[in-house]
Amino acid sequence: MGKPTGFLEYQRETSVEIKPKERIKNYKEFHTPLSEEKQMLQSARCMDCGVPFCQAGMTIKGMTSGCPVNNLIPEWNDLVYTGNWQEAYNRLNKTINFPEFTSRVCPALCEAACTCGLNGEPVCAKENEKSIIERAYKNGWAAAKPPKVRTGKKVAVIGSGPSGLAVADQLNKRGHYVTVFERSDRVGGLLRYGIPNMKLEKHIIDRKIDVMKQEGIEFVTDANIGGDIKAKKVMDEYDSVVLACGASNPRDVSALGRDAKGIYFAVDFLKATTKSLLDSDLQDGTFISAKGKNVLVIGGGDTGNDCVGTSIRHGCKSVVQLEMMPKAPDARLDSNPWPQWPKISKTDYGQEEAICVFGEDPRVYVTTVKEFIKDKNGNVCKAKLVKLEFKKDEKSGRMIMAEVAGSEYDVEADLVLIAAGFLGTEKYVADAFGVELNERTNVKTQPDQYSTNVKKVFTAGDMHRGQSLVVWAIREGRDAAKEVDKYLMGYTNL
Missing domain, CATH: 1.10.1060.10 (Alpha-helical ferredoxin)
Structure with missing residues (x-):
């Protein structure tokens, strides 16, 4: 070691x-x-x-x-x-x-x-x-290694994010014929359009996809299963189906004035920038531009940080990032000992860039939006913010975040990006295949299993566990592949 x-x-x-x-x-x-x-x-x-x-x-x-x-x-x-x-x-x-x-x-x-x-x-x-x-x-060690023997079994993977790709890679290694369906114009799912180039340049994805194609995996883009393409057609043509469509249902903000123009979900903002960058090096003007605008990002996580970094590259006038929770400590507390995950504050690349460009950290803690204010044309022009504090709820007895009376103040905001996380899978896909959802709107399975209530239909990744990390999506894909392989062959050596 x-x-x-x-x-x-x-x-x-x-x-x-x-x-x-x-x-x-x-x-x-x-x-x-x-x-x-x-x-x-x-x-x-x-x-x-x-x-x-x-x-x-x-x-x-x-x-x-x-x-x-x-x-x-x-x-x-x-x-x-x-x-x-x-x-x-x-x-x-x-x-x-x-x-x-x-x-x-x-x-x-x-x-x-x-x-x-x-x-x-x-x-x-x-x-x-x-x-x-x-x-x-x-050095050529990661070159394509197609399986020498094929089983004759056909598997459809719906979604080409990290979990879908992991399922496909594992099952193809086993010798099954695998087809990956992706509703976007390019393969990669979250990796392609949810993560900016600054963190993952897209030629890195293309390099691996090329290897997977050489190994025999088929990729079909612009294929919206459950929408343009009937789920029954897929079920009839394949011996097994794996749903790996992600937790792509974004959490919204219900503040007054939410219908104002200029308010977008972070995933739409990031996707538009990446797609335009790949299509035309941002020359086609099809992306949601932050240039010259006062940007308000709602959400303090990684996606919010990506919105900050992307807005700065657009040339925004200012950027503020809201976080409902208090600032985490700078060092581990005694209540958070190693080897637990350290619950400490970190300054990510987007915040570093905002500090460099604007001279201050863009994050504002224990604060949320109370109202979006429109101009005469219906465009968002300001946001009324309010401070929050922990209080005990009289009915439930639990601690909740409540508004601090009299703490409201306005900030300029020409572009609002909602990066408040995701609520679960998009229901139309689940309905198309007839799979049950749990109380968190993720596809329902038995604990530590990946088979759904529908015969030969499995699930993996964020669609199964909820919004999580890329590495967890890969783990889910690998484990789901074992279960699919056992269903198809009666045993598995994955």
């Missing part, structure tokens, strides 16, 4: 970030990788810790600690340190289908659980992972 004394000899060092003032001039990834030698030394920091919490993927107090796909992190860290890069790739490839995605967009649950981080800086496992997969592509 690396060098026994490596964590004492070498300090944590990560890729160099391009400065905010420079990187906001384009939509490219902005990290310069370490040299091969330095990356090997970073792998040397992996301790012989005895219990590798980094790969555990345990749930502690409702939060994940360690890698959900159980990546063999200490093993490939050691192999990188000793220069056995191809073997490191082989170990990585055993547990995860798309390290080129997770090494870019995962919040590094592994690093939060790293034993080395208990009394110092954790091993930079995420960047070690990225260095392995990029070297694998460069």
